[in-house]
Amino acid sequence: MNINLKSDTITRPTPAMLEAMMSAKVGDDVYKEDPTTNKLEASLAHLFGMEAGLFFPTGSMANQAAIKLHTQPGEQLICDHYAHVFNYEGGGVSFNSGVSCQLIKGDRGLITAQQVASAINPPDFYHSPLTTLVCVENTTNKGGGACYDITELKRIQQVCKKHGLRYHLDGARIWNALEATDTSPKQYGEIVDSISVCLSKGLGCPVGSVLLGSREFINRAMRVRKVLGGGMRQIGYLAAAGLFALEHNRERLVDDHRRAKELEATLKKLYIIDHVEPVETNIVIFTLVPSIDPEIWNAFLIKNNISLSQMGEGKWRMVTHLDYTEAHHQKFLEMLLDSFA
Numbered sequence: 275m276n277i278n279l280k281s282d283t284i285t286r287p288t289p290a291m292l293e294a295m296m297s298a299k300v301g302d303d304v305y306k307e308d309p310t311t312n313k314l315e316a317s318l319a320h321l322f323g324m325e326a327g328l329f330f331p332t333g334s335m336a337n338q339a340a341i342k343l344h345t346q347p348g349e350q351l352i353c354d355h356y357a358h359v360f361n362y363e364g365g366g367v368s369f370n371s372g373v374s375c376q377l378i379k380g381d382r383g384l385i386t387a388q389q390v391a392s393a394i395n396p397p398d399f400y401h402s403p404l405t406t407l408v409c410v411e412n413t414t415n416k417g418g419g420a421c422y423d424i425t426e427l428k429r430i431q432q433v434c435k436k437h438g439l440r441y442h443l444d445g446a447r448i449w450n451a452l453e454a455t456d457t458s459p460k461q462y463g464e465i466v467d468s469i470s471v472c473l474s475k476g477l478g479c480p481v482g483s484v485l486l487g488s489r490e491f492i493n494r495a496m497r498v499r500k501v502l503g504g505g506m507r508q509i510g511y512l513a514a515a516g517l518f519a520l521e522h523n524r525e526r527l528v529d530d531h532r533r534a535k536e537l538e539a540t541l542k543k544l545y546i547i548d549h550v551e552p553v554e555t556n557i558v559i560f561t562l563v564p565s566i567d568p569e570i571w572n573a574f575l576i577k578n579n580i581s582l583s584q585m586g587e588g589k590w591r592m593v594t595h596l597d598y599t600e601a602h603h604q605k606f607l608e609m610l611l612d613s614f615a
């Protein structure tokens with residue numbers, strides 16, 4: 275048995291999802307003639323109470339297009355120092371948009387309105403870059419799946435309004451936040467100018483993200499997507515997976531979250547584990563006791579065919595997902611307790 279908790283992106287489409295994909299009606303999406311893609315974009319826009327949506331091959335491209343549309347070269351955006359847009363998009367903020375990042379040391383990837391307010395460069399001080407955009411992430415990835423309190427996101431909106439800043443939500447993992455907190459998609463749509471959502475993480479699709487915003491914003495996003503090489507043809511096959519996932523794979527996220535909580539509780543019982551970050555969704559981040567030879571842990575992982583990821587600073591990460599079944603889970607908990615309790 276292979277226990278793969280490296281990421282929730284490793285899932286493969288189920289037979290039912292493949293069936294939905296194979297029977298999709300398709301057309302050329304560059305001409306906006308793919309009915310299934312148009313349907314997915316409209317349903318997501320409706321769900322979040324936004325005017326329009328646009329399918330992207332990756333979450334990174336959706337975020338990069340949003341940043342490009344919200345800024346001009348030389349300007350600055352504000353984000354947490356753990357932000358995906360800063361750490362994991364290949365330096366795209368500077369490469370694609372000629373923009374710099376003002377990094378905030380938030381709490382597990384979450385920033386506050388007060389921190390945002392004090393990170394804004396005074397607009398009349400022409401020596402420093404002009405601040406024009408705030409990017410938040412919900413749930414946070416490098417921050418360990420932490421969720422925003424929606425009232426803090428509203429406070430950040432007030433700061434953005436007051437200072438004339440645009441506001442983008444990297445909602446690659448928004449499905450987990452929606453499951454874990456008492457919030458609705460429309461509440462997020464009301465607060466920010468644009469949202470990117472991922473279909474290939476918790477929802478289990480093979481490919482795809484959708485950028486949401488005003489009609490005017492999405493019309494402009496089509497050009498940026500084309501420039502980035504993301505104008506695609508018969509992608510209804512991929513959009514069909516998204517529509518299937520929205521209908522069938524949202525409720526089950528509660529299982530991923532329960533299993534992550536159970537992993538947290540079990541890790542806390544092991545002498546080899548130093549610290550486990552509080553689990554809110556499907557991500558578990560932990561460190562090993564410094565006095566333990568890391569080879570003991572590595573040998574355990576190899577021997578039992580377990581894949582996890584490392585996040586730097588000695589941090590390990592496990593992410594529960596659709597292909598991590600109850601059988602995998604029970605077996606893994608048993609192996610951990612047998613070896614290290």
Ligand SMILES: *Cc1c(COP(=O)(O)O)cnc(C)c1O
Pocket residue numbers: 331332333334335337358359411413414415444446447472475483
């Ligand atoms: C996964 C992820 C993305 C997008 O990643 P891609 O691999 O480009 O699809 C963006 N933001 C966050 C927070 C993520 O977790």
